[in-house]
Amino acid sequence: MSLTPKLTGRTNQLYPKKPGTTDGVSILIVDDSPVRLQTIAFVLQDMGYKQIQMAANGLEAIERIEQGPTVHIIFTDLQMPECDGLELIEHLGQRQYDGSIIIHSQMEKRIVDLTIELARRQSLYLVGYLDQNLEPTVIQSMVDRALLAARNYNASDLASLSKEMILRAIENKNIVPYFQPKIDNKTECVVGFEVLCRLVHPISKEIITPDRFIDAAERAGLMMLLTLALLEKAALEFNLLCEEFPDLPLTLSINLSPGQLDDDKLPSTFNDLCQIFQLPPTRITLEITETDLIEKDTRLKNLARLRMMGFGCSLDDYGMGFTSLAQLEHYPFSEVKLDRSYINNIASDPYAQQLCDKLVDKCTANHMQMVAEGLERADDVEYLSRYHNIHLQGYLYSPPKPYTDIRRWLHNWEAHRSINP
Ligand code: C2E
Ligand code: CA
Numbered sequence: 041m042s043l044t045p046k047l048t049g050r051t052n053q054l055y056p057k058k059p060g061t062t063d064g065v066s067i068l069i070v071d072d073s074p075v076r077l078q079t080i081a082f083v084l085q086d087m088g089y090k091q092i093q094m095a096a097n098g099l100e101a102i103e104r105i106e107q108g109p110t111v112h113i114i115f116t117d118l119q120m121p122e123c124d125g126l127e128l129i130e131h132l133g134q135r136q137y138d139g140s141i142i143i144h145s146q147m148e149k150r151i152v153d154l155t156i157e158l159a160r161r162q163s164l165y166l167v168g169y170l171d172q173n174l175e176p177t178v179i180q181s182m183v184d185r186a187l188l189a190a191r192n193y194n195a196s197d198l199a200s201l202s203k204e205m206i207l208r209a210i211e212n213k214n215i216v217p218y219f220q221p222k223i224d225n226k227t228e229c230v231v232g233f234e235v236l237c238r239l240v241h242p243i244s245k246e247i248i249t250p251d252r253f254i255d256a257a258e259r260a261g262l263m264m265l266l267t268l269a270l271l272e273k274a275a276l277e278f279n280l281l282c283e284e285f286p287d288l289p290l291t292l293s294i295n296l297s298p299g300q301l302d303d304d305k306l307p308s309t310f311n312d313l314c315q316i317f318q319l320p321p322t323r324i325t326l327e328i329t330e331t332d333l334i335e336k337d338t339r340l341k342n343l344a345r346l347r348m349m350g351f352g353c354s355l356d357d358y359g360m361g362f363t364s365l366a367q368l369e370h371y372p373f374s375e376v377k378l379d380r381s382y383i384n385n386i387a388s389d390p391y392a393q394q395l396c397d398k399l400v401d402k403c404t405a406n407h408m409q410m411v412a413e414g415l416e417r418a419d420d421v422e423y424l425s426r427y428h429n430i431h432l433q434g435y436l437y438s439p440p441k442p443y444t445d446i447r448r449w450l451h452n453w454e455a456h457r458s459i460n461p
């Protein structure tokens with residue numbers, strides 16, 4: 041019996057998604073079939089996208105892209121006269137196109153898979169494929185994913201905090217850990233929390249989310265200070281939760297910025313901190329985003345050292361970077377988190393299903409824990425129930441919450457679990 045619908049009281053999306061931005065998004069559809077061009081354009085227009093261009097083959101597409109303005113997403117067919125989808129992709133690779141690509145094609149799956157692999161090798165963001173299924177919900181989740189991945193699209197119009205503001209918040213202990221639970225999909229047992237950083241604005245006292253300060257803190261070289269301030273509070277509160285729920289195998293996941301892994305002292309610093317805060321390293325997982333994990337020797341060495349000390353290391357946002365499944369087994373990760381853009385709507389997204397299948401196999405074969413993050417919908421949880429022992433995280437269970445609220449949430453969760461073991 042599943043806890044999810046009872047606890048949430050709803051079977052579908054609990055929290056509204058951030059309003060999807062359609063303004064300013066520029067999309068190019070490439071196809072030699074006027075009917076398919078029009079059909080896709082019509083679905084996108086219906087979703088609110090206004091800047092839509094069309095091209096009948098790869099050559100026309102290249103012209104459009106070169107003429108500007110910036111194209112954020114390209115939907116392309118593979119089989120076209122004059123310049124086909126493969127040539128278009130090759131050209132985009134040569135000019136280091138930093139938008140996103142979605143394939144729509146009725147070609148045999150092996151050809152589509154090969155195209156996906158070619159795009160990955162050229163560091164292109166190919167984020168999905170559509171077959172005959174032009175369901176608006178499937179297209180919507182692909183466009184959402186495409187916008188998240190597109191490096192040439194900046195959705196954030198929020199003002200970043202200044203270096204001084206961030207420093208002031210650190211000095212005044214205005215850094216607050218928010219905890220989001222992770223749940224085992226078979227036992228429905230809470231297995232741990234990811235700690236997400238929040239900052240209390242020094243003047244207005246509003247709670248500020250990371251999109252307004254992590255980049256700025258990275259640029260200003262403040263990430264280690266910020267992580268320390270966060271860990272100090274999070275360790276205390278996490279230990280309280282462990283004392284109160286001694287039967288739960290709780291772990292604490294902490295995000296690291298990739299630059300932090302360049303520091304050779306990072307493993308020993310973390311080891312010392314864990315002793316000071318009385319946290320066994322085996323209970324700590326360090327999350328690092330896939331998009332930034334370039335094959336730098338120092339980073340990999342430090343990851344390996346952290347693992348030797350007993351820390352867990354998690355590859356975050358998998359699917360948004362260029363790590364192939366084959367490369368995964370050469371990295372010292374104990375966990376992989378499939379990005380939420382694949383998880384949201386996975387129940388009806390064949391591309392995401394295929395990636396998830398392969399990732400679960402890879403994780404099982406290499407003793408890595410697989411985490412599905414960003415779960416908002418009960419039908420996606422239902423879909424994921426086919427896998428054994430994966431961990432689930434998302435608003436459907438709980439958004440990140442401060443200590444007092446997450447403690448209350450955990451009491452409720454455990455109370456329901458003991459009624460429906
Ligand atoms: P992330 O590590 O991928 O964390 C997950 C983000 O997705 C969090 O956003 C979380 O609130 C959000 N999320 C969780 N479940 C759902 C869901 O079901 N639907 C949706 N739409 N979103 C969900 P948040 O807290 O705003 O953090 C954003 C990013 O900021 C994090 O992404 C992480 O990369 C970074 N970040 C947060 N705290 C830290 C930190 O202490 N250090 C570093 N280096 N980065 C941090
Ligand atoms: Ca994370």
Ligand code: CA
Pocket residue numbers: 356357377379380413
């Ligand atoms: Ca993530």
